[in-house]
Amino acid sequence: MAEFNITxxxxxxxxxxxxxxxxxxVALEELDDGDILSIRMNDGEPVQNVPRSIKEEGHQIxxxxxxxxxxxxxxxxxxxx
Amino acid sequence: xxxxxxxxxAGGFMRQKQKNTFSLRLKVIGxxxxxxxxxxxxxxxxxxxxxxxxLTSRQGVEIPFIKLEDIETVxxxxxxxxxxPGVCGPRVRTVTACQGGKCCPSGCIDAYEIAxxxxxxxxxxxxxxxxxxxxxxxxxNCLKAEENDVGVKGGMIIDxxxxxxxxxxxxxxxxxxxxxxxxxxxxxxxxxQCNNCGRCVTACPTGAWHGESGYILSFGGTFGNSIQKGxxxxxxxKDTDTLLRVTDAAINFFDEHAKPGxxxxxxxxxxxxxxxxxxxxxxxxG
Numbered sequence: 001m002a003e004f005n006i007t008x009x010x011x012x013x014x015x016x017x018x019x020x021x022x023x024x025x026v027a028l029e030e031l032d033d034g035d036i037l038s039i040r041m042n043d044g045e046p047v048q049n050v051p052r053s054i055k056e057e058g059h060q061i062x063x064x065x066x067x068x069x070x071x072x073x074x075x076x077x078x079x080x081x
Numbered sequence: 082x083x084x085x086x087x088x089x090x091a092g093g094f095m096r097q098k099q100k101n102t103f104s105l106r107l108k109v110i111g112x113x114x115x116x117x118x119x120x121x122x123x124x125x126x127x128x129x130x131x132x133x134x135x136l137t138s139r140q141g142v143e144i145p146f147i148k149l150e151d152i153e154t155v156x157x158x159x160x161x162x163x164x165x166p167g168v169c170g171p172r173v174r175t176v177t178a179c180q181g182g183k184c185c186p187s188g189c190i191d192a193y194e195i196a197x198x199x200x201x202x203x204x205x206x207x208x209x210x211x212x213x214x215x216x217x218x219x220x221x222n223c224l225k226a227e228e229n230d231v232g233v234k235g236g237m238i239i240d241x242x243x244x245x246x247x248x249x250x251x252x253x254x255x256x257x258x259x260x261x262x263x264x265x266x267x268x269x270x271x272x273x274q275c276n277n278c279g280r281c282v283t284a285c286p287t288g289a290w291h292g293e294s295g296y297i298l299s300f301g302g303t304f305g306n307s308i309q310k311g312x313x314x315x316x317x318x319k320d321t322d323t324l325l326r327v328t329d330a331a332i333n334f335f336d337e338h339a340k341p342g343x344x345x346x347x348x349x350x351x352x353x354x355x356x357x358x359x360x361x362x363x364x365x366x367g
Contacts, residue, residue, distance in 0.1 A: 012214075013127050015277055043254075047254045048254055048255055048257060049255075050278075051251040051254070051255065051286070052186075052255060052283055052284040054282070055284065055285075056186060060286060061249055061286035062247070062248035062286075063084075063229060063247075063248060063249045063250065064249050064251050064254065065250075066250070070253070
């Protein structure tokens with residue numbers, strides 16, 4: 001992941017929908033414009049839905065990385081409204 | 082003069098167990114009522130009913146316990162607030178719809194607008210038996226399109242544009258049918274797997290996926306005494322003119338071939354699916 005300068009990380013694999021998105025959203029709120037957040041999420045519903053919800057909030061999605069343990073890291077750049 | 086119960090039923094007045102008492106079915110399109118209509122319904126239910134309404138299984142509203150002698154007054158009072166009686170019996174029933182693309186992030190079509198169009202064209206049309214239309218905005222199918230004689234479901238005809246793509250990988254996972262494969266410098270769609278849900282379009286962070294709205298139709302659904310899921314017979318329809326040609330063909334097929342009291346599913350079964358497929362196919366091709 002050398003290509004992204006990650007500011008912070010959040011793990012949402014310990015919660016289920018809709019708290020997955022809420023947890024990610026709260027983490028993004030604590031960052032500044034342009035900061036990069038890595039969100040670790042489970043396969044299935046989270047990876048199907050969370051990227052879309054983050055996009056709808058106006059943030060910029062950079063990459064979805066498939067981890068060796070079956071989880072995913074979504075790399076997002078915070079965009080202030 | 083004897084009471085014409087058939088005429089009352091056709092006009093939305095459903096005979097109750099209690100003598101000379103009716104549950105009045107109101108006209109509702111796509112589950113939508115204005116607050117003015119709601120206030121009118123409230124006033125009528127308080128004054129002429131028993132102070133409550135029943136929400137039907139198909140997004141309708143009924144005011145129970147209307148007395149025979151009040152029927153004309155009730156109709157007039159409702160009309161003042163923009164509310165009209167619904168229908169029952171062998172005709173086109175309430176057109177149901179979800180909120181669709183006007184409000185819902187998943188909606189691929191304006192379900193209410195389509196419901197209104199279908200309502201204007203067909204509502205109350207006399208047929209051999211009841212005939213139901215339902216409109217749902219997307220593959221999530223909140224409105225259960227296939228329960229209806231003709232179901233309309235919103236979809237998207239998708240297209241990928243390489244120049245805007247950052248190969249982030251989101252679309253491949255957003256797709257629930259496994260139709261998208263990403264390689265190092267290309268993305269392919271398995272057309273046989275794609276169900277036109279449009280999730281790739283709504284999930285894509287860079288707008289590399291484009292979606293053109295379309296209609297996916299199902300025919301012959303029924304969920305009453307016998308249960309059958311409506312079947313898709315055509316590719317996705319791209320425009321409203323074609324949609325209406327096809328719905329015309331389906332409803333005319335039913336009108337011509339159905340026996341009295343026979344639902345669309347039974348008619349299709351009796352005449353053969355190929356006969357209907359040919360008719361709607363001709364309409365689809367213009």
